[in-house]
Amino acid sequence: MEEKLTREEVLHVANLARIEIDEEELAMYQVKLKQILNEIEKINEVTSYDEGMLICPTENKCKLREDTAGEMLEPREALKNAPRSSGNYFSVPVVIGETGEASA
Amino acid sequence: MTNYIPTIGIEVHVELKTNTKIFSNSINGYGQMANSLTNVVDLGYPGTLPTLNKEVINLAIKAAKVLNCNIRREMHFDRKNYFYPDNPKNFQITQSRTPIGYDGYVEIEVEKTKKKIYIEEMHIEEDTCKSTHRGDKTLLDFNRAGVPLIEIVTKPCISSSTEAKLYLEKLKELLFYSDISDCKMEEGSMRCDANVSIRKNEQDLFGTKCEIKNIGSISNVGLSIEKEIERQAKLLDSGETFKEQTRRFDNKTCDTVLMRVKETGNDYRYFPEPDIPYLYITDEMITEVEKTICMLPDERRTIYIEKGVSDVNAKKLIQNRELSDYFNTLLSEKTNFKIASNLILGDISAYLNKNEKKITDTTLTKERFLELIEKVDDGTLTSKNLKDILDVILEKDISISTIIKESGIENITDDSTIREIIKKIISENPESVSDYKAGHDRAIKFFMGQVMKETKGSANPKLAMDILKEELK
Numbered sequence: 001m002e003e004k005l006t007r008e009e010v011l012h013v014a015n016l017a018r019i020e021i022d023e024e025e026l027a028m029y030q031v032k033l034k035q036i037l038n039e040i041e042k043i044n045e046v047t048s049y050d051e052g053m054l055i056c057p058t059e060n061k062c063k064l065r066e067d068t069a070g071e072m073l074e075p076r077e078a079l080k081n082a083p084r085s086s087g088n089y090f091s092v093p094v095v096i097g098e099t100g101e102a103s104a
Numbered sequence: 105m106t107n108y109i110p111t112i113g114i115e116v117h118v119e120l121k122t123n124t125k126i127f128s129n130s131i132n133g134y135g136q137m138a139n140s141l142t143n144v145v146d147l148g149y150p151g152t153l154p155t156l157n158k159e160v161i162n163l164a165i166k167a168a169k170v171l172n173c174n175i176r177r178e179m180h181f182d183r184k185n186y187f188y189p190d191n192p193k194n195f196q197i198t199q200s201r202t203p204i205g206y207d208g209y210v211e212i213e214v215e216k217t218k219k220k221i222y223i224e225e226m227h228i229e230e231d232t233c234k235s236t237h238r239g240d241k242t243l244l245d246f247n248r249a250g251v252p253l254i255e256i257v258t259k260p261c262i263s264s265s266t267e268a269k270l271y272l273e274k275l276k277e278l279l280f281y282s283d284i285s286d287c288k289m290e291e292g293s294m295r296c297d298a299n300v301s302i303r304k305n306e307q308d309l310f311g312t313k314c315e316i317k318n319i320g321s322i323s324n325v326g327l328s329i330e331k332e333i334e335r336q337a338k339l340l341d342s343g344e345t346f347k348e349q350t351r352r353f354d355n356k357t358c359d360t361v362l363m364r365v366k367e368t369g370n371d372y373r374y375f376p377e378p379d380i381p382y383l384y385i386t387d388e389m390i391t392e393v394e395k396t397i398c399m400l401p402d403e404r405r406t407i408y409i410e411k412g413v414s415d416v417n418a419k420k421l422i423q424n425r426e427l428s429d430y431f432n433t434l435l436s437e438k439t440n441f442k443i444a445s446n447l448i449l450g451d452i453s454a455y456l457n458k459n460e461k462k463i464t465d466t467t468l469t470k471e472r473f474l475e476l477i478e479k480v481d482d483g484t485l486t487s488k489n490l491k492d493i494l495d496v497i498l499e500k501d502i503s504i505s506t507i508i509k510e511s512g513i514e515n516i517t518d519d520s521t522i523r524e525i526i527k528k529i530i531s532e533n534p535e536s537v538s539d540y541k542a543g544h545d546r547a548i549k550f551f552m553g554q555v556m557k558e559t560k561g562s563a564n565p566k567l568a569m570d571i572l573k574e575e576l577k
Contacts, residue, residue, distance in 0.1 A: 016371055018187040055180045055376035062383040064158035067122050070129035075139040078147060078246070088138040089243035092189045095235065 003038070004030040106341055108302035110333050111310055112262035114325075116275060117253050118285040119231065119293040120163045125250035126230050127154030127197065132252070134291055138245040146250040148193030153379050160252040163284050164204050164228050165385065165393045167254055170278045170400065171223055173208030177385045181228075181377040189244060190232040200374045203227035204385070210278065211402075212270040221271045222259040229253050260299065260310065265326040272296060272322045277401045281425060289321050296325050300332045302340070311336070315350045316360055328353040332360050404428055411441040420449050427453070430463045433470050440481045447477065451487075451494050466498040475504040488561040489513045513562060522555070522563050523571050529554045530575055540576055548572065
């Protein structure tokens with residue numbers, strides 16, 4: 001039998017990504033997402049790294065920027081690509097009641 | 105209602121006082137026109153890259169120091185993924201696995217007993233944009249997007265709303281004094297969340313915890329904790345169970361309200377931020393930051409009290425960093441610190457408030473202030489006289505003794521003149537003399553009042569009191 005994720009797992013991921021999927025897509029992702037996970041699992045087979053963290057393959061050190069201001073956008077420019085705006089604000093469908101603020 | 109033991113942990117977000125944002129060079133400012141302090145990095149444009157602000161690291165090291173934390177020497181940043189319009193790149197850059205500070209503490213005093221509130225960790229992250237809800241739409245202002253934050257997380261070691269409030273007051277004092285943040289809760293530069301759970305006995309496992317988000321003032325933190333303890337206790341008493349949840353404090357009803365359940369833990373799919381290489385903190389960086397840490401409130405308090413300043417005045421001075429800094433310039437001098445604190449917090453503060461001035465904007469140099477203290481201490485200047493010439497003292501750069509002379513308010517320090525006046529008053533008020541002899545304290549105050557009235561406030565009070573007592577014998 002083909003390996004696949006449960007319906008709930010796929011629906012959960014879809015919800016996190018804020019996308020709607022139909023039954024046909026759901027069935028497809030149950031299989032495809034599992035295939036991706038299996039591929040990723042292979043990384044575990046690679047010999048483990050030395051201790052310490054490895055976040056990138058280079059030895060680059062983070063360079064710090066001086067705390068001096070540079071150029072900024074005019075509000076008008078900043079809003080140019082916005083599908084909807086109101087005054088100087090970006091306008092999106094109401095999201096009250098949600099608690100998605102990042103400050104968690 | 106059964107008595108339960110509460111367990112409280114507090115998370116505080118503080119905006120750092122930098123010129124620019126954490127990952128971009130747009131200005132970190134408050135109260136400006138919406139979306140006027142942004143650039144493509146803050147707006148999350150594809151292809152833009154974060155560049156880490158040096159001052160953010162310095163202030164975070166400083167915060168770690170004043171909160172007695174260990175400082176991690178090798179760290180990276182992480183992406184916290186979520187979809188919400190306050191962050192168009194769909195992730196927040198934070199430190200999940202390698203917070204810059206860990207295992208610290210803040211000391212509070214609860215009913216004369218010292219208690220350490222342990223800090224689990226403090227990490228650096230970016231703020232999101234500000235959303236305002238208007239009818240059927242939400243308006244977004246990206247001026248706040250990318251403002252540097254540190255999040256300070258305590259261990260679940262707080263056991264009452266009082267302790268929670270004391271901790272927050274102390275934290276605010278420390279961060280404010282160290283110039284790390286302006287800690288204005290009303291402007292959102294300091295924001296608090298509280299995690300509350302209750303259990304019956306010390307030996308029991310922690311109860312189910314509920315988080316109260318974004319509480320707008322320290323007193324509301326206390327209130328919301330009390331309400332939450334009450335709510336959970338009622339549920340447990342009636343045999344109900346409840347799930348972990350996020351609530352918010354409603355200012356109008358003064359109660360906590362359920363918020364929509366949001367992503368937690370794994371749902372954020374944290375992974376290392378690949379666009380920021382490893383960051384290393386060196387000894388030199390820490391030493392440089394240490395040099396910028398000023399005398400902290402606790403040390404100030406101890407010194408002030410040693411110097412004879414009252415508890416109340418010490419507290420008031422510390423509440424006003426500017427006045428406290430000014431006061432500190434006197435510490436190496438020999439003077440009457442009690443009078444100095446009374447002057448600063450009394451007439452001088454009243455003048456500064458009325459004229460919207462800082463003490464450093466006045467002409468009151470340390471030398472002139474010392475002279476002023478001396479004149480008050482030896483009785484040359486009465487408090488009434490001082491009020492008359494205070495404006496001149498603070499606005500003109502002339503010696504205090506010259507001002508006193510020129511204003512003609514020099515005190516009558518001539519023994520015989522004062523004695524004559526006192527004798528006259530005593531003879532006119534035989535009833536008060538009997539009162540005094542019968543041991544009524546009020547009588548001496550009455551006589552002093554009469555002396556001051558007669559001399560239009562110009563009698564040297566110490567001298568007048570001595571003569572008065574002699575004459576009343």
